Amino acid sequence: xxxxxxxxxxxxxxxxxxxxxxxxxxxxxxxxxxxxxxxxxxxxxxxxxxxxxxxxxxxxxxxxxxxxxxxxxxxxxxxxxxxxxxxxxxxxxxxxxxxxxxxxxxxxxxxxxxxxxxxxxxxxxxxxxxxxxxxxxxxxxxxxxxxxxxxxxxxxxxxxxxxxxxxxxxxxxxxxxxxxxxxxxxxxxxx
Numbered sequence: 001x002x003x004x005x006x007x008x009x010x011x012x013x014x015x016x017x018x019x020x021x022x023x024x025x026x027x028x029x030x031x032x033x034x035x036x037x038x039x040x041x042x043x044x045x046x047x048x049x050x051x052x053x054x055x056x057x058x059x060x061x062x063x064x065x066x067x068x069x070x071x072x073x074x075x076x077x078x079x080x081x082x083x084x085x086x087x088x089x090x091x092x093x094x095x096x097x098x099x100x101x102x103x104x105x106x107x108x109x110x111x112x113x114x115x116x117x118x119x120x121x122x123x124x125x126x127x128x129x130x131x132x133x134x135x136x137x138x139x140x141x142x143x144x145x146x147x148x149x150x151x152x153x154x155x156x157x158x159x160x161x162x163x164x165x166x167x168x169x170x171x172x173x174x175x176x177x178x179x180x181x182x183x184x185x186x187x188x189x190x191x
Contacts, residue, residue, distance in 0.1 A: 062097065065122035071114075076101035079111070085138035090165035094119055096143055098135050115143060117167040125167035133159070139181055148174065 063081055066072040080100035087094055097116040102109045113130040133147035143161045150157045151172045158172030 061122060062118065065118070066099070066116065066124070069124050071116060071124050071127055072099070073101055076103055076112075084135045085143075087138040087141055087143070087163070087167075089141055089163060089167055092119055092165075092167075094125055094163075094167045096135060096138055115161070117163070119167075126163075126169060128161065128169055136180070142173075144175065144180060148172075 059081060062083075063072065063078070066078075066081075067074075072078050078099065079102050080098065082098045084096045084098050087096065094117045097118055099114040099116050100111050101114070102111045113132065113134060115126075115128040115130055115135055116124055117126040118124050128149070128151070130145065130149050131147075133145045133149045136144045136146055138144070141163055143163070145159045145161065148157045148159045149161075149172065151161075151169060154169070154172060156172045158174045160173040160175045161169050162171040162173060164170045
């Protein structure tokens with residue numbers, strides 16, 4: 001635990017020690033009281049990387065960074081921003097964000113999906129237009145999509161985006177659904 005995290009933990013524990021619950025005649029704490037006290041003492045402590053795990057804590061910061069860097073189009077309506085997965089390239093960790101913007105006007109809403117790769121300092125490394133495709137998961141430095149996408153600057157199409165160490169798309173490959181590893185709740189060493 002870092003020094004700041006240790007201070008937060010000590011403050012939480014000190015607060016819990018000041019609370020004097022009324023003991024029943026038996027002199028024992030009822031189970032629910034004990035549970036509540038332990039829950040208060042177990043407040044989560046976040047580091048820079050752990051903040052990304054609590055997406056709701058940083059979604060506003062990510063959105064502000066997208067606007068500041070000109071990634072979110074001011075003429076469109078951002079209706080979806082989600083952290084899909086994380087991948088490690090070289091010595092950096094990049095967060096794969098899925099972003100959907102709706103085009104204003106028209107008889108029916110039309111949307112555009114984007115894949116945005118952002119580092120821990122909220123700097124955008126890459127933005128890829130996905131059309132109607134959506135990211136499934138990350139595996140071994142690749143982002144697996146549900147549909148093939150055309151990558152114009154590469155001149156190929158695929159549902160697997162291969163990234164270099166700077167999180168730039170260098171190749172699109174095709175993978176059959178039956179060959180997909182799928183989501184694994186436990187983090188892979190191959191991320």
